[in-house]
Amino acid sequence: MIDAAEIKESLRKCRLRLQAEVKTHYLSHGIKRRILIRDNFTCQYCGSVTGKTYVCEHIVPVAMGGLAQDHNIVVACASCNIRKGRRIAVPLNLMAIAKDFPDYISHVTNSASWSYDAGYKSKT
Numbered sequence: 001m002i003d004a005a006e007i008k009e010s011l012r013k014c015r016l017r018l019q020a021e022v023k024t025h026y027l028s029h030g031i032k033r034r035i036l037i038r039d040n041f042t043c044q045y046c047g048s049v050t051g052k053t054y055v056c057e058h059i060v061p062v063a064m065g066g067l068a069q070d071h072n073i074v075v076a077c078a079s080c081n082i083r084k085g086r087r088i089a090v091p092l093n094l095m096a097i098a099k100d101f102p103d104y105i106s107h108v109t110n111s112a113s114w115s116y117d118a119g120y121k122s123k124t
């Protein structure tokens, strides 16, 4: 039988893990699993079904201060991930995944170097 103290301790550990995820750029297995399911294993830049070549990648790159928060991580195919590199690009599902973060949406759309829809921009 599980007692209340064990449940409390287990919840405390869960909370600490979630807080750690929010403050880091490190992609844990937990966040990768959530993002893959949310994005249905589909590249959020070109819409291709990525099969085994998926990656979970930061919309705002780590080099630009991007963190491992659900709204900053999307599934990308290997070729989109390589093309994007350390730049900001607008994923297809940005409005849906970041609907609670309007400032973040405008930051991404204003600083994006390219988006798949608009074609590649020359902005660096």
Ligand SMILES: [Zn+2]
Pocket (backbone or CB within 6 Å): 043, 044, 045, 046, 047, 048, 076, 077, 078, 079, 080, 081
């Ligand atoms: Zn792609």
